[in-house]
Every structure is written in structure tokens, then in C-alpha cells.
Amino acid sequence: MAKHVVGTVAEIPPGQRKIVEVDGISIGVFNVGGAFHALRNRCPHQGAPLCRGSVKGTALPSAPGEYVWARDGEILRCPWHGWEFDLLTGRSIFNPHRVRVKAYEVSVEAATQTEAGEVDPRVDTYPVTVEADQVVLHV
Amino acid sequence: MTLSLANEARPTTETSPARPRTGIIDCDVHPGPKSNAEIKEHLPQPFRDRWNGGGRGFFGNPVHGARLDAVPPGDGGPGTDPDFLRRQLLDEFGIAHAILLPRAFCNLHPDPDLGTAVAAAYNDWLAETWLDKYNPDGAFKGSITVAHQDPPAAAREIERWAGHPHFVQVMTDSGARAPFGQRQYYPIYEACARHNLPFAIHPGTDGMGINVQPSPGYPTHYIEWHTGLSLAFQAHLISLLTEGVFEKFPNFRVVLVEGGTAWLPGLMWRLDAEWKALRSEVPWVKRRPSEYLKDHVRLTSQPVEQPDDDRKLLQMLELMDAENLLMFSSDYPHWDFDSPTHALPKLPDALHRRIFETNARAWYGL
Numbered sequence: 001m002a003k004h005v006v007g008t009v010a011e012i013p014p015g016q017r018k019i020v021e022v023d024g025i026s027i028g029v030f031n032v033g034g035a036f037h038a039l040r041n042r043c044p045h046q047g048a049p050l051c052r053g054s055v056k057g058t059a060l061p062s063a064p065g066e067y068v069w070a071r072d073g074e075i076l077r078c079p080w081h082g083w084e085f086d087l088l089t090g091r092s093i094f095n096p097h098r099v100r101v102k103a104y105e106v107s108v109e110a111a112t113q114t115e116a117g118e119v120d121p122r123v124d125t126y127p128v129t130v131e132a133d134q135v136v137l138h139v
Numbered sequence: 140m141t142l143s144l145a146n147e148a149r150p151t152t153e154t155s156p157a158r159p160r161t162g163i164i165d166c167d168v169h170p171g172p173k174s175n176a177e178i179k180e181h182l183p184q185p186f187r188d189r190w191n192g193g194g195r196g197f198f199g200n201p202v203h204g205a206r207l208d209a210v211p212p213g214d215g216g217p218g219t220d221p222d223f224l225r226r227q228l229l230d231e232f233g234i235a236h237a238i239l240l241p242r243a244f245c246n247l248h249p250d251p252d253l254g255t256a257v258a259a260a261y262n263d264w265l266a267e268t269w270l271d272k273y274n275p276d277g278a279f280k281g282s283i284t285v286a287h288q289d290p291p292a293a294a295r296e297i298e299r300w301a302g303h304p305h306f307v308q309v310m311t312d313s314g315a316r317a318p319f320g321q322r323q324y325y326p327i328y329e330a331c332a333r334h335n336l337p338f339a340i341h342p343g344t345d346g347m348g349i350n351v352q353p354s355p356g357y358p359t360h361y362i363e364w365h366t367g368l369s370l371a372f373q374a375h376l377i378s379l380l381t382e383g384v385f386e387k388f389p390n391f392r393v394v395l396v397e398g399g400t401a402w403l404p405g406l407m408w409r410l411d412a413e414w415k416a417l418r419s420e421v422p423w424v425k426r427r428p429s430e431y432l433k434d435h436v437r438l439t440s441q442p443v444e445q446p447d448d449d450r451k452l453l454q455m456l457e458l459m460d461a462e463n464l465l466m467f468s469s470d471y472p473h474w475d476f477d478s479p480t481h482a483l484p485k486l487p488d489a490l491h492r493r494i495f496e497t498n499a500r501a502w503y504g505l
Binding site: 045046047048049052053054077079080081082 | 202203206207208474475476477478480481482
């Protein structure tokens with residue numbers, strides 16, 4: 001499994017997402033309440049760009065006439081036909097065992113060092129350290 | 140009886156670059172005005188001030204009504220930007236022609252003059268924009284919206300556009316006060332037949348405004364209402380067949396758009412069986428009712444009713460005579476869009492070509 005740096009933690013605040021392409025595969029990386037999750041950006045139904053869907057909660061199974069709203073921010077809904085997927089697992093809500101989208105492992109790792117880049121030796125420079133946690137996708 | 144499907148008298152003014160002669164024909168695409176002002180511009184007073192757009196008012200989709208990725212950059216909602224629509228639909232899937240069905244919802248108004256005026260304004264707008272300014276290659280073909288509340292006025296509206304190179308059919312909502320086989324509608328059908336324009340029925344305004352809801356009372360939820368949209372189509376088709384509309388107007392043709400398809404075989408078996416005993420009640424029905432379909436009726440595919448097993452869907456297509464009756468439609472940009480590459484399983488080449496292209500080409504003379 002190869003590691004791919006998606007960006008910095010600050011770049012994807014809670015509730016936000018970043019869609020990246022890794023080895024020709026489009027993947028959505030989501031910050032769900034501070035934890036990162038990644039799903040393939042392709043709905044198993046008709047191939048829609050799943051990760052461009054809305055992120056909300058859902059009404060859990062309940063008794064007739066009862067509404068139990070829960071899991072705010074954890075449910076991704078396909079932008080075409082509205083199928084719901086669990087952002088934490090990639091499993092669909094209506095048939096978690098058979099209808100699912102691939103989920104990828106994501107970790108947050110401290111940036112080892114900042115790329116220095118080319119420095120013009122004629123200009124006075126000062127050492128700058130940027131400490132930024134990076135979001136790393138394991139594909 | 141043989142029908143000439145292509146209107147040979149219809150002028151062809153497709154300008155270069157011409158659309159490719161092969162490619163999918165998408166029989167249900169929804170363009171919309173960028174704002175109500177685009178329609179109001181074509182509405183004379185007193186209707187300009189009286190009309191403020193609006194659709195159903197209730198039974199709104201609780202999730203989203205249109206594909207979220209169909210919102211074009213800049214202003215305007217889904218289906219309002221021709222360049223974006225061309226990229227996302229025509230270019231993406233190799234679609235040669237999109238049959239456009241705007242959603243005027245004019246059939247719900249109690250005032251027939253308002254309904255007629257709104258229909259005319261939508262037709263003026265469509266002709267000026269999607270069928271002209273946005274249509275250098277002739278990819279877009281349009282539908283003449285009519286308000287069936289006033290059939291003679293609707294017939295005059297059809298006359299106003301007959302011969303236009305890019306209007307290829309007349310359209311109405313499925314919402315109505317009476318089933319479409321009844322004789323009050325005949326001025327519309329006479330005009331359609333005279334100009335060889337199919338009459339397309341599209342879901343909408345059922346149970347809204349003056350129209351009856353084709354179920355025992357109002358359902359509670361959108362999911363019930365939306366699943367039940369096919370009920371009106373079945374009632375309209377039974378009515379058209381048993382009232383003898385296709386005997387009275389031998390050139391009259393009907394397209395059932397987005398009304399479902401899998402119900403067709405069972406309904407026809409039932410109607411054919413009844414006819415054996417009851418034909419004397421409707422003696423003008425001279426053939427088994429199902430035998431009128433091939434000459435007079437087409438169905439569009441979306442939403443494809445999908446069993447878990449693709450083989451059963453192939454059987455359904457055979458049972459409904461899809462080879463002759465079915466025309467592909469996507470319903471772009473609505474939420475229940477059917478992708479040309481995913482909505483149907485792999486089909487035999489000949490059947491694929493008929494459903495995705497040649498049935499519609501023959502039907503619309505494209």
C-alpha cells in the first residue's frame with residue numbers, strides 16, 4: 001500500500017472534503033468531526049461522482065410516525081439518485097452488506113520537514129520551520 | 140394501414156456543423172429558464188403580473204430534485220446553461236439529439252386563459268433560446284407545451300408552431316381532470332394528427348391545482364406520490380385505447396414519457412382479455428387493444444424498473460415489445476437521471492440500437 005499526501009489538516013476542516021486523484025482513481029477525503037475518512041468517488045449504482053454529494057445526518061429506522069435524526073455529518077448522499085452511504089465505512093444505509101463503496105485508510109502524520117527549495121545564496125535567509133500535520137491516504 | 144412516421148413536409152434547416160447521423164437520442168431532457176424573467180418577457184399582461192413560476196407546491200423531493208452536479212457554473216439552476224448541458228450530457232454520452240420537455244406546469248391553473256398564456260410563453264422562450272440561439276447544430280428538438288384546460292386554444296397553439304424545424308412533438312402534464320381518451324380533448328389530437336406531431340404525456344401536476352390525484356386520495360409522502368406517477372399513465376392509456384382515439388385519428392401518436400414501462404405487458408394482457416367479452420361495449424375498438432401500440436404509442440425508458448437479476452429485465456423488455464415501443468430517455472438533470480451507460484444491462488446490439496437510437500429517429504423523423 002502506497003502513501004499519498006493529500007494535503008494539510010488545516011486545508012480540510014471538519015465538515016469539508018477534498019477530492020484527489022491517485023493512480024487514476026478519484027477519491028474523496030472527508031473530515032468527519034476531526035477524523036479523516038476516504039471513499040472512492042464513484043457510486044456503485046450508476047457511476048455518479050459520489051463524493052460530490054451532500055453530507056448530512058439521517059433518520060434512523062424507527063417506529064411508524066417516529067423520527068430519530070442522528071449521525072449528523074456522517075452520511076454521504078449520492079448527488080444523482082440520493083443513495084445514502086456511511087462515510088465511516090463506505091457501506092450503504094439501505095443495504096450495507098451488498099451495496100458499498102470502497103473505503104481507504106487515512107492517517108494524519110507530522111510533516112517530517114519542510115521542503116527548502118532553491119535558495120539564492122546572495123540573499124540573507126533565515127531558517128523557517130513549518131510544522132503542519134499532513135493528511136495521508138493509503139491506497 | 141401504414142403510417143408515415145417521418146413528416147416529409149417538415150423543413151430541415153439544420154445548419155452546420157450538422158449533428159452526427161449516429162448517436163443516442165435522449166427522449167426526455169429538461170431545460171429551464173435562467174429565471175422567471177425569461178418567461179415573463181413573453182407573457183402579455185395581465186398574465187405577466189399574475190404568474191410567478193412555481194411548480195407543485197407540495198410533494199417536493201425531500202432529498203434533492205436535480206442532480207447536485209448538474210448546477211452550472213455562474214447563475215442559474217440545473218438545465219439552464221446550454222454549454223454546460225452539452226458537455227455534461229451530449230458530449231459525455233455521445234447523444235446526437237436531446238428531446239426537450241420544459242416544465243411549465245401550466246396544466247394546474249383553474250384559469251384556462253392563464254394556462255394557455257403560460258404555455259405560449261414557454262413555447263416562445265424555448266423557440267428563441269434552446270431551439271434557435273443555443274441550437275446551431277440542431278441537437279435540440281423541442282416540445283410544444285399546451286394547456287389542456289382549453290383544448291381549442293391548445294389546438295391554436297399547435298397551429299402556431301406547426302412546421303417549425305425543431306418542434307417535434309406536443310406535450311402535456313399527466314395531471315388532468317379526466318382521462319385523455321375523452322372527446323373534449325379531440326381538438327388537440329386533431330391538430331397533432333394534422334401536423335404529424337406526437338402527443339407526449341409527462342408526469343406532473345397530478346393532484347395539483349384543478350387536477351385529480353390518480354390514487355384513492357392524496358398519498359402522504361413524496362415516495363408514494365412519485366412511485367404512483369405511473370397510475371395516471373395507465374389510466375390515460377386505457378382511455379385512449381378504449382375510446383377509439385386511434386381509430387378516429389389514424390395519424391395520432393402518443394408518447395408516454397417517464398410513466399414507467401414494466402406495467403405495460405400485464406395491463407395489455409388484462410385489457411385484451413376484457414375486450415374479448417366486452418368489445419361490443421366499445422365497438423369502435425376493432426383490433427385487440429394491444430395491437431394499436433406499435434402504430435400509435437411509444438414509451439420512454441426512464442426510470443427503468445430494475446429487478447435484481449438483469450436477465451429478468453431482458454425478459455421484461457421482450458414482454459413489453461421494447462424492440463418496437465421503447466425509446467431511451469435520461470430525464471436529465473433530474474435526480475432520478477438514468478445514465479445511458481448504466482441504466483440498462485448489456486443488450487444485444489440490434490436491440491440496443493433500436494432503444495437508444497433508431498426507434499426515436501423513426502418516430503420523430505430525425
